[in-house]
Amino acid sequence: MTSTAELTGEFVKRMREKYGSPVYVIDEASFTENYRNLESAFRKVYPRYRIAYSYKTNYTPYICGKVHELGGMAEVVSDFEYDLAKRLGYAGRDIVYNGPWKQEGWKELLEDKGILNIDNPQEAERIIAYAQNHPEKDYQAGIRVNMDIGQGFISRFGMDPNTEAFGRLIRDIRDTNNLKLAGIHCHISQARGIRYWKARTDTMLSLADRLFGGGAPDYIDLGSGMYGDMESELREQFGDDVPSYEDYAATVAGTVAEHYRHLEDEKKPWLYTEPGATLVSRYMWLIATIVSYKEVQGRKIAGLDCSFYNAGETVRYKKLPFKVFSSSTDYAGGDFVGYTCLEDDLLLNDYAGSFAIGDPVVFGNAGGYSVVFKPPFILPDIPMVVLQQDGETRLVKRAQTFGEMLCCYEMPEIQDAGTKE
Ligand SMILES: Cc1ncc(COP(=O)(O)O)c(C=O)c1O
Structure with a gap:
């Protein structure tokens, strides 16, 4: 696996089923x-x-x-x-x-x-x-x-x-x-x-x-x-x-x-x-999912379940290699944006192809200054998987929990937090 284009829909589907979305894959x-x-x-x-x-x-x-x-x-x-x-x-x-x-x-x-x-x-x-x-x-x-x-x-x-x-x-x-x-x-x-x-x-x-x-x-x-x-x-x-x-x-x-x-x-x-x-940088991919779509003032916007923080430093100034595993022509074109409330949380500018809600998107070149620059902002950090030389995959970092985002703070006594971890 040396290029984003080579990633197969079958592999990406397997990763999402096994490890969830979003997830990193290192080759x-x-x-x-x-x-x-x-x-x-x-x-x-x-x-x-x-x-x-x-x-x-x-x-x-x-x-x-x-x-x-x-x-x-x-x-x-x-x-x-x-x-x-x-x-x-x-x-x-x-x-x-x-x-x-x-x-x-x-x-x-x-x-x-x-x-x-x-x-x-x-x-x-x-x-x-x-x-x-x-x-x-x-x-x-x-x-x-x-x-x-x-x-x-x-x-x-x-x-x-x-x-x-x-x-x-x-x-x-x-x-x-x-x-x-x-x-x-x-x-x-x-x-x-x-x-x-x-x-x-x-x-x-x-x-x-x-x-x-x-x-x-x-x-x-x-x-x-x-x-x-x-x-x-x-x-x-x-x-x-x-x-x-x-x-x-x-x-x-x-x-x-x-x-x-x-x-x-x-x-x-x-x-x-x-x-x-x-x-x-090159040998870590970010697999994410399209979760929303809308048009505002003529701007088409597809929302992802990850943020630009997960994609690393290069996404801020260049277009990352990417692949959308399009399952239908429900929607066509748009900016792919992250889940944060930052206006500049943009992962892909002006995508021209078609897609449906739930389709996977993969970004290449996500290894540099991604995991280390991900702040505890809005959502915890995501898991990471290694695609081993023998073709098997292994979880090398599990998803961070809500509790881990809060673990250093003094916490008021909570009777029934009702939050899922
Ligand atoms: C002292 C030092 N060495 C090495 C590096 C890594 O450089 P690069 O990521 O461009 O390979 C850095 C990056 O800031 C650095 O400050």
């Missing part, structure tokens, strides 16, 4: 293949490459566990995500901890020699103080680099290498005998094109030379913000310049390989990227 085989395609494209050019999956994009434990099984690392930005990575069995050395506020987990990761990327001077002070208080042990940390690669805004993340504060931070780390500067990290959003990736790679390599002389850091982590694998109708909406994994690998891994060709293999830095949406 295990295609997710795995996509993961391997990205990894092998980079490793062919630069073997010391690893994927660190960005948990915040979709922290479904099944997906994070799958990445672990495939040999990937965990990229986390909070103790919540760090805790999940530990529960899933990741060793510290396979965890990248980024983000501007790292709570407590960084101490354990520091002890375990994981990848800890400093965002700001106060964080550096805490790490330095910790190392100084444990002079008998050795530690390592990296630094997130802030840069302008023409993205058109000033990123709020990382330290600007052209500042006094950056120089001071590096000196302070170097003056701490048992703390090693192990690597450099960056991530720039809204700059997915290949020229931005060339610019970030060049900037990071010249900074690595400045900081590590004729040698190299242990790792260079370039974050993510690549275009992932997409269905053709989505790709077309991004214009002609959506690079393939091979294109990214040729530019990024190729430039790194060339830069360090003089070093023996074990002395070359590890190259990490941190794909999130890049890996997960």
